[in-house]
Amino acid sequence: xxxxxxxxFPGDSLLHRMDPRAKILITIALIVGVFLADSVLSYAAMFAxxxxxIRLSRISVKYIVKGLKPIMFIVIFTFVINMFFTTGxxxxxxxxxxxxxxxxxxxxxxMALRLVLLVIVTQLLTLTTSSIALTDGIESLLKxxxxxxxxxxxxxxxxxxxxxFIPTLMEETDKIMKAQMARGADFESxxxxxxxxxxxxxxxxxxxxxxxxxxxxxxxxxxxxxRGGRGRTRMKQLRCTKLDAAxxxxxxxxxxxxxxx
Amino acid sequence: xxxxxxxxxxxxxPGTPFEKxxxxxxxxxxxxxxxxxxxxxxxxxxxxxxxxLNGLLKPTLGSVTVDGLDLSDKNVSLRDVRKRVGLVFQYPxxxxxxxxxxxxxxxGPKNLGLGAEECRARAEEALAQVGLPxxxxxxKSPFELSGGQKRRVAIAGVLAMKPGTLILDEPTAGLDPxxxxxxxxxxxxxxxxxxxxxxxxxSMTDVSRLCGRILVMNHARLTLDGSPADVxxxxxxxxxxxxxxxxxxALAERLRGAGFAGIPGEAFTQEALAPAILAALGRxxx
Numbered sequence: 282x283x284x285x286x287x288x289x290f291p292g293d294s295l296l297h298r299m300d301p302r303a304k305i306l307i308t309i310a311l312i313v314g315v316f317l318a319d320s321v322l323s324y325a326a327m328f329a330x331x332x333x334x335i336r337l338s339r340i341s342v343k344y345i346v347k348g349l350k351p352i353m354f355i356v357i358f359t360f361v362i363n364m365f366f367t368t369g370x371x372x373x374x375x376x377x378x379x380x381x382x383x384x385x386x387x388x389x390x391x392m393a394l395r396l397v398l399l400v401i402v403t404q405l406l407t408l409t410t411s412s413i414a415l416t417d418g419i420e421s422l423l424k425x426x427x428x429x430x431x432x433x434x435x436x437x438x439x440x441x442x443x444x445x446f447i448p449t450l451m452e453e454t455d456k457i458m459k460a461q462m463a464r465g466a467d468f469e470s471x472x473x474x475x476x477x478x479x480x481x482x483x484x485x486x487x488x489x490x491x492x493x494x495x496x497x498x499x500x501x502x503x504x505x506x507x508r509g510g511r512g513r514t515r516m517k518q519l520r521c522t523k524l525d526a527a528x529x530x531x532x533x534x535x536x537x538x539x540x541x542x
Numbered sequence: 543x544x545x546x547x548x549x550x551x552x553x554x555x556p557g558t559p560f561e562k563x564x565x566x567x568x569x570x571x572x573x574x575x576x577x578x579x580x581x582x583x584x585x586x587x588x589x590x591x592x593x594x595l596n597g598l599l600k601p602t603l604g605s606v607t608v609d610g611l612d613l614s615d616k617n618v619s620l621r622d623v624r625k626r627v628g629l630v631f632q633y634p635x636x637x638x639x640x641x642x643x644x645x646x647x648x649x650g651p652k653n654l655g656l657g658a659e660e661c662r663a664r665a666e667e668a669l670a671q672v673g674l675p676x677x678x679x680x681x682k683s684p685f686e687l688s689g690g691q692k693r694r695v696a697i698a699g700v701l702a703m704k705p706g707t708l709i710l711d712e713p714t715a716g717l718d719p720x721x722x723x724x725x726x727x728x729x730x731x732x733x734x735x736x737x738x739x740x741x742x743x744x745s746m747t748d749v750s751r752l753c754g755r756i757l758v759m760n761h762a763r764l765t766l767d768g769s770p771a772d773v774x775x776x777x778x779x780x781x782x783x784x785x786x787x788x789x790x791x792a793l794a795e796r797l798r799g800a801g802f803a804g805i806p807g808e809a810f811t812q813e814a815l816a817p818a819i820l821a822a823l824g825r826x827x828x
Contacts, residue, residue, distance in 0.1 A: 290559065459598050460637040463629040464699060465621060465653030482649065485639035489685070 289411045295524065296338040296409040301418030303525035307532045308406045314532075314539045315398045323542040324394050330535050331401050338409050348404050349397060356393045363389035416441040420510075421519055427510075434510025442498070450491065457486045545572040545595055545627070545707060545738075549604035552590055556602070564590040566762040567604070572707065572740065577733045579749035580742045582759030583784040588742050589632075591759065592709050595740075596620075596627040609706075625654055628705030632712045634696030635689065643687070643695050644669070644680040650703040661702075668702040669695070672728055690721035697728070707738040714748060726752060746788040750774070750810050758783055771807045790815045797822075 296304070311327075318324050335342055363385065370384030407415065420437030427433045458468065461482045468479050552565040564587045572578060582588050593599040594606050597613045597620045606613045608623055631637070640646035647665035656664070669680060672694040679687075684695055693713075700708065713729065714722040729752060733739045743749050749756055749770075756773045758766035760783035766773050773780070774791040787795060791810035798805055802822045809818040 456631065457637050459593065460629075460631045460634065461649075462598060463596060463624060463631070464650040465624055465703065466649075467653070482637075482639045486637050490636055 288408070290338075290340050290344070290408040291411075292339055292409070294337060294339040294409070296334065296405065298524060299409075299528055300519055300521050300525045301410050301414040302421055302519060303521060303528055304406055304410055305415075305418050305422060307528055308402055310532050310536055311402045312399060314536045315395050315402070317536070318395075318539045318542075319391065320542050323539040324391065324398075326535065326538050326542065327398055328394075331398060331405075334405055335401075338405060340405075340408055345401060345404060345408075349400055352396065352400055356396050359396060360389045360393040363392050412444040413441060416444070417515070417517070417519060434513070438510075446491075446494070449494070450487070453490055454483065454487060457483055457490075544574060544609070546607040547571070547591075547594070547604070548607075550591070550594060550601050550606060551603040552587075552594065552599060553602045554590075563762055565594075568759075568762075568764045569604075570757060570764060570767055572738060574706075574738055575733075575736060576738050577729075577752060577754050578738075578740045579753035579756045580740055580759065581744060581746065581749055581756060581785065583744060586759040586783070587762045588759050589711060592629060592711060592740065592742060595707075595709060596629050597623045598629070621654065624705075625703060626705055627707045627709065628700040628703055630697055630700050630708070630710045630713060632715060633693075634699075635684075635692035638684040638692060638696060638699075641683060642681050643674075643684050646684050646695060647698045647702050650699055654703060664702045664704065665698070668698040671701060671731070672698045673724065674698070690717055690724065693717065693721070693725070694728070697725075701732070705737070707740065708732060709740040709742070711742045712744075713741065714743070714745070722748075744785070746786060746791075750788040750791065758785065760784070770810055774810050775807050794818070 311330075314327060318327055332342075335345055364381060365379065365385070367382065367385035367388045368380075370382040370387075372380060372382050373386065374381040410418070416437045419440065420433055423431065423433035423436065458466075462468070466479060466482055468476070468483070470476075471479065548569050550565050550568040551563070554560070554562045554564055566587075568587075568591060580588050580591070590599065594601060594613070595608070597606075597618075601614060608626055611618045611623060613623060638646050640649065644662070644665050647668055648661045651661040651664045666680075669675065674680075674691065674694055679691075684692060687695065697710070697713070710729065713725050717725065726748065729739055729741060741749065741752065753770065756766070756768065756770055757764060758773060758780065765779055765783055766776060774787055774795075777787055777795060780787065786792065788810055790812055794805050794807075794809050794815055797819070802819075804822045805815075805818045809815040
C-alpha cells in the first residue's frame with residue numbers, strides 16, 4: 282500500500298528552502314490564478330510557470346505525473362459532463378440527443394486543465410514542505426485570529442499529530458492485514474458484502490491500537506508538561522528571506538499576466 | 543516439509559527515492575523437524591525473510607519453494623501455502639478481534655474452509671496446547687485477558703491451522719521472565735510433536751537454549767548458518783553483525799583464552815558449561 286500524492290520529498294532545492302508561510306500564501310494565490318485564467322494564453326502561462334516550478338524543485342516530472350493518476354477519473358468525468366452540458370456556440374456534432382458545441386469543448390478543456398493545475402500546484406507545496414513545517418506555517422498564519430478566540434495553536438497541533446500518525450497507521454494496517462492474511466483471511470475477493478465483512482478483523486485491531494496510541498501520546502505529552510500554545514517558544518523560528526520575497530514577486534507577476542490575458 | 547530458499551532478493555519500493563534492499567541473495571533449506579533460530583539486529587532483514595516463507599511477500603529475485611510448491615507460481619494457491627507454514631507476528635496479541643477467545647482461535651480454521659465442528663475441535667485443542675484449557679476462559683473477550691494470555695491465544699490462533707512449519711517473530715518480546723519461560727516451554731513442546739519451528743529473535747540466550755541450528759542475518763545477507771557451536775565459534779563475525787555471544791559462550795571463550803583449553807565449544811549453556819568447568823578444574827590443567 283503506497284500513497285505518493287503529497288508525500289514529502291526530501292531535498293534542498295530553492296522551493297524546499299522557502300519559508301512555509303510564503304509557500305502557502307503563494308499556493309493560495311496560484312489557486313486564485315487558476316480560477317481567473319480563461320484564455321488559452323493564460324493557461325499556457327500557468328502551465329509554463331508550473332513546469333518551471335517543478336524544475337526548480339528538482340523533483341522529476343514523471344513523479345508529479347504519477348501523482349495525477351488518482352484524479353484522472355475525476356478529470357475525465359468533469360470533461361465529459363462539461364462537454365455535453367454546455368450550451369451555446371457553434372454546433373460541432375449532433376447525433377440524436379447529443380450535441381457538442383465549440384464552447385462546450387472549450388469549457389470542458391479549461392475545466393480539466395484547471396483540475397490538473399490545482400493538483401500540480403498543491404502537490405508542489407506538500408512535496409517540498411515537511412508536514413511539521415507546513416503546520417508551523419499554518420499556525421503562524423492563523424495566529425492573528427487567536428486574538429478573537431480562534432484556537433490556532435490547538436488546530437495546528439491537531440493537524441500535525443494527525444499527519445504524524447498517517448504513516449504509523451498505514452504501517453499498522455499493513456501489519457495487521459499481513460497477520461490476518463497469514464491466518465488465511467482474504468481481503469481481495471468475494472462480493473461487496475463479503476469484502477466489507479472481511480474488513481472486520483482488520484478494523485477492530487486497528488481501532489484498538491489507535492485508541493491505545495492516543496492514550497499513550499496524551500500521557501507522554503502530559504508527562505512533559507504540555508500546556509497548549511500560550512508562551513511557547515520554538516526551536517526552529519520561521520524566517521522570511523529574499524528568496525520568499527522573490528517568490529512572492531514572481532507569483533504576483535504571474536497573477537497580473539493571467540488577469541490581463 | 544522442506545522449505546527451500548534460493549538466491550532470495552527483495553527490494554522495497556523500487557524506483558522511488560525510498561528504495562531499499564531488504565534481502566540480498568539469501569539461500570538456505572529448512573529440513574523437516576528442525577528448530578531454527580533466526581537472529582540479527584534490527585533492520586537486518588529477518589522480518590522480510592519470514593514473510594517470504596508463506597507468500598505474504600513476493601521475491602524480487604530468486605525463489606521460495608515450500609513442499610515442492612513454488613511461491614512465485616501464480617497457479618499455487620496461497621491458502622495451501624499458509625496451511626503449511628504458520629506465521630506468528632511480533633506482538634500477535636494486537637491482531638485479536640473477535641468477541642470471544644474461542645471465536646478468535648477459530649478464525650484461521652474457518653478461513654481454511656473447514657466445517658464448524660472441526661473448527662471448534664481444533665480451536666479447543668490449540669487452546670489446551672498453549673496452556674489455556676479452562677473452558678470458562680474461552681467465552682471471555684480476548685481484550686479482558688492478561689498480556690501473556692493474549693499472546694498465547696494469538697499463538698493458538700495459528701496453531702489451530704495445524705501448520706507443518708511454525709514461524710514466530712520475537713515470540714517473547716515484552717513479556718516478563720515467567721511469561722518468557724512459558725512461551726519457550728510451549729515452543730519446545732510444539733517442536734517435540736514434530737513441527738518444524740523457526741524462532742526469530744535477537745536474544746542470543748533464548749536462541750542458544752532452544753535451537754539446533756542458527757541463521758545469522760546482517761545487512762540483508764545471511765552471514766552465518768550452522769549449529770550453535772559452529773556459530774558461536776565465529777565470534778568475530780557475530781560481532782560484525784552487531785551481536786554478542788550468549789553469556790555462557792562468552793565466559794567459555796574467555797576461559798579458553800586464559801588457558802583452560804579443555805572447555806569445549808559445545809558448552810554454551812549453563813547446563814553444559816558448569817560440568818565442563820568442574821572437569822577442567824578437577825584435572826587441574828591450568
